[in-house]
Amino acid sequence: MPDQAQSPLLEVRGLQKWFPVSKGFLQRQTGFVKAVDGVTIDVQPGETLGIVGESGSGKTTLGRCITRLYQPTGGQVIMRVDGETLDVTALQGKELSKFRRRAQMIFQDPYSSLNPRMTVLQTVGEPLLVNNLARGKELEQRVTETILQVGLRVEHLQRYPHSFSGGQRQRIGIARAIVVNPRLVVADEPVSALDVSIQAQILNLLLDLQQKFGLTYLFISHAMSVVRYVSDRIAVMYAGKLVELGPKQELLSHPKHPYTEALLAAVPKPSQRKQGLRLVSPGEPPDLANLPPGCVFETRCKYAVEQCRAESPALVEVEPGSYVSCHLAKSLALQGI
Amino acid sequence: MAASNHYPVLIEVQDLQTYFFLHEGTVRAVDGVSFNIYEGRSLGVIGESGCGKSVTAQSIMRIVPSPPGREVGGSINIHLRENGSGAEEVVDVLKLPASGPKIRSIRGKYIGMIFQEPMTSLSPLHTIGDQISENLLIHDKRVSKKEARERTIEMLARVGIPRPQRLVDAYPHQLSGGMRQRAMIAMALICGPRLLIGDEPTTALDVTIEAQILDLIKKLQADFGMALMYISHDLTVVGEMSDEIMVMYLGQVMEYASTDEIFDNPLHPYTVALWRSIPTIEGKLERLVPISGSLPSPFAVIPGCRFFSRCDRRKPGVCDAAPPPLKEVAPGHKVRCFLY
Numbered sequence: 246m247p248d249q250a251q252s253p254l255l256e257v258r259g260l261q262k263w264f265p266v267s268k269g270f271l272q273r274q275t276g277f278v279k280a281v282d283g284v285t286i287d288v289q290p291g292e293t294l295g296i297v298g299e300s301g302s303g304k305t306t307l308g309r310c311i312t313r314l315y316q317p318t319g320g321q322v323i324m325r326v327d328g329e330t331l332d333v334t335a336l337q338g339k340e341l342s343k344f345r346r347r348a349q350m351i352f353q354d355p356y357s358s359l360n361p362r363m364t365v366l367q368t369v370g371e372p373l374l375v376n377n378l379a380r381g382k383e384l385e386q387r388v389t390e391t392i393l394q395v396g397l398r399v400e401h402l403q404r405y406p407h408s409f410s411g412g413q414r415q416r417i418g419i420a421r422a423i424v425v426n427p428r429l430v431v432a433d434e435p436v437s438a439l440d441v442s443i444q445a446q447i448l449n450l451l452l453d454l455q456q457k458f459g460l461t462y463l464f465i466s467h468a469m470s471v472v473r474y475v476s477d478r479i480a481v482m483y484a485g486k487l488v489e490l491g492p493k494q495e496l497l498s499h500p501k502h503p504y505t506e507a508l509l510a511a512v513p514k515p516s517q518r519k520q521g522l523r524l525v526s527p528g529e530p531p532d533l534a535n536l537p538p539g540c541v542f543e544t545r546c547k548y549a550v551e552q553c554r555a556e557s558p559a560l561v562e563v564e565p566g567s568y569v570s571c572h573l574a575k576s577l578a579l580q581g582i
Numbered sequence: 583m584a585a586s587n588h589y590p591v592l593i594e595v596q597d598l599q600t601y602f603f604l605h606e607g608t609v610r611a612v613d614g615v616s617f618n619i620y621e622g623r624s625l626g627v628i629g630e631s632g633c634g635k636s637v638t639a640q641s642i643m644r645i646v647p648s649p650p651g652r653e654v655g656g657s658i659n660i661h662l663r664e665n666g667s668g669a670e671e672v673v674d675v676l677k678l679p680a681s682g683p684k685i686r687s688i689r690g691k692y693i694g695m696i697f698q699e700p701m702t703s704l705s706p707l708h709t710i711g712d713q714i715s716e717n718l719l720i721h722d723k724r725v726s727k728k729e730a731r732e733r734t735i736e737m738l739a740r741v742g743i744p745r746p747q748r749l750v751d752a753y754p755h756q757l758s759g760g761m762r763q764r765a766m767i768a769m770a771l772i773c774g775p776r777l778l779i780g781d782e783p784t785t786a787l788d789v790t791i792e793a794q795i796l797d798l799i800k801k802l803q804a805d806f807g808m809a810l811m812y813i814s815h816d817l818t819v820v821g822e823m824s825d826e827i828m829v830m831y832l833g834q835v836m837e838y839a840s841t842d843e844i845f846d847n848p849l850h851p852y853t854v855a856l857w858r859s860i861p862t863i864e865g866k867l868e869r870l871v872p873i874s875g876s877l878p879s880p881f882a883v884i885p886g887c888r889f890f891s892r893c894d895r896r897k898p899g900v901c902d903a904a905p906p907p908l909k910e911v912a913p914g915h916k917v918r919c920f921l922y
Contacts, residue, residue, distance in 0.1 A: 299788035410876045440630040441815055442892075445859040445872035467789060474861035474870065497863075511793035512863045513818040515845055525793035529758055582864050 295476030626824030694770030
């Protein structure tokens with residue numbers, strides 16, 4: 246567990262990403278899809294912060310705003326690295342490319358995230374080349390070291406993506422991310438597209454690399470079991486909002502947000518396989534272009550009261566390190582695992 | 583709980599071989615698979631991509647894309663029983679022409695199937711109501727259009743579609759993923775089939791929606807008294823849905839046993855390795871033990887055990903010399919491994 250007292254590597258303050266929606270022949274802008282709407286979160290150096298949520302919860306958009314693949318609509322991202330304080334949301338030009346060396350991404354689909362016309366050497370070497378970090382013999386040397394670290398072999402250097410299996414392709418994607426010695430790696434569903442027997446290889450590789458290089462991970466996934474395996478802390482997102490954040494074990498055994506409880510109840514558990522129906526939470530997530538005025542989970546929440554329909558709850562620290570945005574957080578006793 | 587073989591048999595699959603003949607070579611997608619499906623019972627099929635679990639289901643339905651695929655051997659006997667009359671007809675679907683009238687009278691009527699992606703089985707050009715009632719009109723000439731529509735609305739309500747009177751006229755794109763999956767279930771069940779095949783029907787869905795659909799399938803299975811063949815790569819999901827589980831690897835059945843046995847007493851090294859390699863939501867957090875290596879090429883012809891290259895208990899000279907048979911090692915528990 247990383248030391249909470251040290252200053253965070255990353256401070257995310259009220260981050261927003263709204264995508265405009267247009268309609269009709271004239272493509273008039275009619276509103277916004279609020280993919281991420283006011284997310285505040287700290288990431289400690291060396292930790293793995295797991296971000297769980299269902300599709301449309303904004304977890305991927307959050308990751309992409311933090312790595313500046315998207316320009317956020319509002320809010321701030323501060324990164325403290327090597328004695329510098331970077332205002333990530335305002336970076337431009339040279340400063341932005343310098344930042345990209347420090348924050349890298351691993352993508353879900355190992356098939357579409359690699360250029361089929363580039364060899365492993367070219368793919369993994371490209372970040373070094375574009376950042377002017379190495380060239381020629383030195384570049385080859387660094388790429389070779391890196392691919393050995395991720396469990397590939399020297400003879401793979403000249404091969405193209407099509408000759409690799411899904412698991413090996415994901416290793417190439419990981420090598421490409423770590424070759425520039427980043428501090429932060431945002432891994433967006435890195436094992437979801439892989440076969441069951443391959444997932445553990447990649448998860449263990451990520452854990453080993455973290456140990457070896459002191460990496461900080463933002464690990465985005467829809468699978469609670471995977472997030473449980475890799476994370477120190479877990480953040481739960483729903484409809485663009487951060488609804489709960491806490492230390493892993495605390496969040497799993499004592500969830501404080503009704504959505505977290507519903508999510509945990511929905512996951513099939515080997516020990517409960519003989520209990521008939523599960524009484525899962527009904528309904529579906531709200532339309533992000535037309536959110537309810539109050540709490541975003543209110544339409545599906547079995548505990549909702551009048552206040553939940555009227556006011557959007559703020560994220561508050563209910564116990565040291567445990568944050569939740571729910572009007573009833575203090576009065577509910579929710580069931581965990 | 584009584585074992586499934588005390589129930590009347592609905593489908594007997596014997597030594598099924600379904601191959602794909604491609605330019606690069608022959609893929610033995612299903613290679614000697616035998617199992618039974620019993621009336622009212624649930625069979626779970628687990629395995630990774632390329633293990634043949636979907637092709638097995640497609641062979642039962644005779645919807646293997648052909649060419650390049652073809653059922654080259656074996657038999658699939660379906661016991662067709664008319665409700666109430668006790669009359670029974672046994673048909674080997676592999677002997678039927680794949681688009682002839684007989685198999686079409688079985689597909690959709692006796693066997694319903696739901697897929698991972700509802701958009702592959704729903705037409706974007708027709709309302710869901712028309713698509714569901716079409717199934718009814720084709721299989722039962724006595725049903726009038728008006729009656730078909732009424733029964734469709736009733737079925738939409740049973741699968742949990744809100745305001746079915748209105749949504750019967752909706753197009754698939756107007757529904758959410760979960761609602762489309764419900765519409766597809768309604769389409770599969772409208773004729774009251776004896777068997778529902780689900781091929782990863784919840785894989786593309788979100789966790790809370792997946793839980794809703796799993797509960798719905800379980801409830802409908804009980805209401806209709808039909809058998810279920812549930813295919814998934816997710817062991818925990820299959821565990822919830824099945825009485826018996828069949829574990830497949832590279833076109834063969836590696837292990838077959840009751841769900842309790844597969845969970846509490848797995849025997850095949852592949853099943854054991856799968857359990858050690860998947861993260862779960864409960865229990866002690868230990869480092870996962872990955873299965874080493876990766877799947878062999880689908881074109882590879884493997885003389886011995888197909889799991890040999892990745893097995894941590896392999897015996898060279900034995901396991902790679904000849905293929906192990908699927909052996910019943912305890913009542914109802916079959917394993918394809920020389921260790922037993």
